[in-house]
Amino acid sequence: MTFTDQARAARRASLDLQMLTRAQKDQALQAMADSLAAAESEVLAANTVDVDAARASGTSDAIIDRLSLDPARLSGMVEGLRDLALLGDPVGDVVRGWKLDNGVSVTQVRVPFGVVGIIYEARPNVTADAAGICLKSGNAALLRGSSSALNTNRATVTALRRGLESVGLSPDAVHLVEGGREVTGEMMAARGLVDVLIPRGGAGLIQAVVDGAKVPVIETGTGNCHLFVDASADLDMAVAIMINAKAQRCSVCNALETVLVHRDTAADFWAKALPALAEAGVTVHGDDATRARDASIVAAAPDEFDAEYLSMDLAAKEVGSLAEALEHIREHTTGHSETIVTRDQTSARTFVAQVDAAAVLVNASSRFVDGGEFGFGAEIGISTQKLHARGPMGLQEMTSTKYVVEGDGQIRA
């Protein structure tokens, strides 16, 4: 099947998907979960082929780890589908409604997008997650995974489609998009066939999709996240939040990358912070003023303030004021999650008002900026753009709306 054939089949399937009740969708999710569980040996065998090939071509251990499935991870994918069945269905929700003066009623209701394209990297769990989230939100899914996970993704999608068929639904609600790079190009150009594209992966992948797509894109998140330790900060709190945001899981987009420390509190802060950072295994890369605080702090090259480390490294800079911190954030933010630790109400309000990001945090760890932590139950990614959805995207963010206008023959004067 060519990509266009798949997209057309997905479009036809989406017409039925938009009409499904929640009960029908939940039954389908359970059937997809059952079918994936039953296909465990095929999926794991296919994954072994992918992992062996990746290893033979000298792929790094970190990427091999992301690519690898085992019974526990596969079971996580199965449970993920079952968990989606427990979540409410956003389709049909009334966003708002009112009557015009002439009695015409206007109701804005949530509807599926139609066909959603997901372009992602090596993690094979995304295949089941994304298929499930699309199904629950009434959308057909075109899944464009990494070629390194091709065998795993094929076995997974085959199982998911079999699950759909087992409850009488069209398997064309879920497609794995195969083929060379030119197929990604076709997918990005498929305006009218694909309603929305969501890239999930590293900064390079996301940039390529944003630059190349004619289909509307929801940009998901690189996070160059900052923490500003205000002059009035509770320093124990600041250290605890910093360690949690940096070290609880350093490879994710809501992890901390740079700490900005108010000069008036810097000496006391670093006295508390450095032992804790050392214990957590974090290396601090400081500007000159920060380095002058302690010999253990290595030098930060200027471009280290612009990139995500995604490792146990932390950039640090001393600032003379909240305004200077805001200016630094304005210049270096990727618009994901920015935090202030402060006891001062004016500082908190100013920071919240002036920082332009998907999430602005006061006295809490940026690791909370996550669909699971927010209570969305499922997350397709964290949007760092301003159109449609900003921040963690759950099922609701996978819908559009439609105005239903009902009258008794009213015409415009």
Place this chain on the structure above:
Amino acid sequence: MTFTDQARAARRASLDLQMLTRAQKDQALQAMADSLAAAESEVLAANTVDVDAARASGTSDAIIDRLSLDPARLSGMVEGLRDLALLGDPVGDVVRGWKLDNGVSVTQVRVPFGVVGIIYEARPNVTADAAGICLKSGNAALLRGSSSALNTNRATVTALRRGLESVGLSPDAVHLVEGGREVTGEMMAARGLVDVLIPRGGAGLIQAVVDGAKVPVIETGTGNCHLFVDASADLDMAVAIMINAKAQRCSVCNALETVLVHRDTAADFWAKALPALAEAGVTVHGDDATRARDASIVAAAPDEFDAEYLSMDLAAKEVGSLAEALEHIREHTTGHSETIVTRDQTSARTFVAQVDAAAVLVNASSRFVDGGEFGFGAEIGISTQKLHARGPMGLQEMTSTKYVVEGDGQIRA
């Protein structure tokens, strides 16, 4: 000033705009209105230059009419700015909020986009309208008007900026973007400098922006709008709605372009409809089955079912069922506004559920699908895409959101 300089200046101005209170913005709108009213003679003189040049180059009367200002139209622009001051301010509105189990509070609040680019055609009233809507929603505006209206737009923007300065605000909240076609290209590529692009104009302009832009675009509306007269329709109602939707103002995007008539009611419908259409001055272009109903119906070429007439012409087709009408709409819709006239509840529910459009109407004229009619007070356009905003866009649709996350030192377990 180059485009990039203007965009940077707008970005700086947007930092202050996002902090303005409603009272400050309303004062600015009144000052812009006062300044534009005071500049009447300059603006009208500049408009005469543009209109004379357009006439000399053989521009059509319809476009000359759109380009032309007179004291009444200018006064309409001034009053439009004053009316914006009466509308509520969406910035700061809480969309939703909740507490996490650990006591962290999450609040989703409306914030301005930042810098909005508007690319539009000859109507000079858009200049004041768009500047005002952007200002009220806290956004800086980069206005890219038509070269044929350059003198009018310059005089208008000069007046608006003078108004901003008169109340102590930066004039850089509003810019007219000048220069050749390459500047439109720069504007469409300005990711990071421009947050959203909104094209306003004909299908060609919108398509060019959608195809060329790397900045997120809100696509506004061409409307190939359909009316389905169901077998059970009240025929007097159907005729009244058809005449209103087609002829009340035929040049706009929510005007009717095609009527689909159920075979079982076609003879009776046309017997009532044709005299009314003739009286309204509408020419019917029918398929073979429709033409067989009356000799006055001219032949519709197949491509007439795909385009907007935007004139006193109406395509007509006979269908054997609701399903056939839905299939025709699916193939030909531009996703703007689609209407059914029916007495049958199942037909109404099926039509509402299955038609994929910004607005779906039951027994009411599609001319109601409009920001003014919906009660939004102001409208920047009607979105026919599914991301962010779908249907009439008022002030609320000119905002993004931000999550404010507040705690007492909570960290993630």
